[in-house]
Amino acid sequence: MAAVSLVPTLGFAGMKLSAPVSVGVIGLGRQGRAIIAELGGIEGVQIGAICDTDERRLRAGERRARGAKTHLDAGLVLDDPSIDAVCIATPTHQHRELAEATLAAGKHVYLEAPMAHTIEDCQAIARAARDSDLILQPGVHARSDPVYQLARSFFRSDAVRDLVAMSAARARKTTWRTPSTDPQREKELNWRLDPALSTGLAGEWGTHQFEVFHWYLDRFPVSVSGYGDVRLHKDGREIADTISCALEFEDGARLDYNATLANSYGGMHELFRGTNAAIKLAWSHGWMFKEADAPTQGWEVYANRQQFHNDEGITLIAGATKLAEQGKLKEGVGLPYTPLRYALQDFLKSVGEGTPAVTSAEDGMRATIVGILTDKAVREKTTISIDPELMRA
């Protein structure tokens, strides 16, 4: 089967904002520090303030955000009139309060996903965003990812033809546990393992991937079945470390979703199977696997042949003619930036230009609600109907 690598044409010099934007970052754990690192590479962005309730993390963040004010109290970031926008990277269950307060303070919001740990909080955040004149972009990256944009254009152009099956997975062998020298602090840090606060693998991981299918299909699942268990990390936790779910759509299409903390094989990917081809997406890369009886398309002329597993495939690079002239076809494979960078760039572009967010609060709300309900199905080992009303903006 032919493998076609989907790679957009991209510059390496990065984006430059038309007008400077001052950004605050609240929550300086792993994701918050990643946001700081990406913001630091975008011209026109000033990290005006950073905030964490943990002094040590604040100091670590300070070294990475030159010139930023440092606060232990998020309210001080929101009260700062020089801050235009705030990135919220706190634990999920703290999102609603901070997002609503940030919007109330007249600042744009980049809100890490999942948006919240309850459906009620999701809806409240989406309502608050809708009722304001401000941008709230949830931290699901697919719509900003050039690989996913390009792949979607193929998907929507009938290259896949009739969709027959979908699957997605995320696998990483890890404890999902964050130790600390302070027991109270450790409890706070391990909110993902707290049944009362966590949305489990389906919510914390699956939300990002479910949004891909919502976007590609323009529809949402109507029911979800789930199963999960603690297969490896038998340390007293209740949150399953391995889950298997089936999300069904109204037309009978089905998305199988698997996630595990017990094995790393396969990483994170989504797969669309059609009668003409399959598209596999893995965030920085994408491939199309064509069937032997699929019609040849014009762009294949420019494709680069490569060995892909046991098959000799062709690599597609958008702008391939230009790259081929430069002898750089192979160098075009893979994104020069992380998906997070593209999402932040889109957010800042929307803030600077006053245009709607590429990924709306409603998009994030729907994906998060599906994640929450999938987690509920996993916990209860049952099938849950998804009320279409929940998917309405």
Added chain:
Amino acid sequence: MGIRPGVDDRTTGVSPPDHARIEPGVQTDNEYARLVVDAMGTRFEVLVSAARDARAIAEEAIRLVEGCHAELTRFEPGGIVWRVNHAAGESVPIGAEIAGLLGRCGRYALESGNAFSVIRRGSCFVPMSEGLTISDDSRRAGLHSVDHQLDLGGVAKGYAFDLVREAFGELPFEAAFLHGGSSTILGIGLNATDYRESSWTVEIDPGDGSPSPSVRLIDRAMSVSSQNGDRPGHILDPRTGEVAGGVGIAACIGESAEETDAWSTALAVLGERPASMPQRLTSVVRSQTGWAVVGPDADAVGLPKT
């Protein structure tokens, strides 16, 4: 070439790498975790001993190493080094962390009289100032021409270990030992202040069959550079573009693994410790007249008897 990690400490209970020496019968209630990851073109090993959650602590180190690999590798897109190298001589935006790293590399180059560099031209290293420009506000970096390449391989492992050390500051571990390709190591924890009481013991393998010096480490990093071993002649002198003719092997001991990485290379190029080398670092250099050890941790180095 490189370092033979060994553990002969009786109090930590940290199990050693497979190839290390350890006396039998060590008993401990501590948890022990050993994780391995391939990154930066070599193999990293992380050993952690902790009363609990040893694996979770070791995972943090692995995550940081993988993150540094993604950001600093020359060979895969997605990181800053790849972007700088593919910008066709134009400058690209850099964040504060990378700006800091490049700034420090410039300092290592300056202090070592350009015996250390992170800029390649073809297969040779050249002085940093001849190939890389960082903007005055440290927000952009760019190569002087498409012939130049940024190669942080000389400090990337150490940079990663410094991040690990920082992160471990808030983790409840007792002892940890990390090495990258057996040429950069970090031994931290042990709750000891005297290396004679409790320490990580490693051997510097000259790679030519001659006796090995041993080094006892407490909260220290050590890096080794050698022309011997698997890739003889791989150390190039940025000042001449030729194979460095300084010494067969050199090591550097200090708190910052990034700094010991840079200086072990510079020492191998120079062949002797320069007066400009920071006093906080300990140098271990084998010259034609034998081993020379200079620096605050000199007492922790046991030289082979001649």
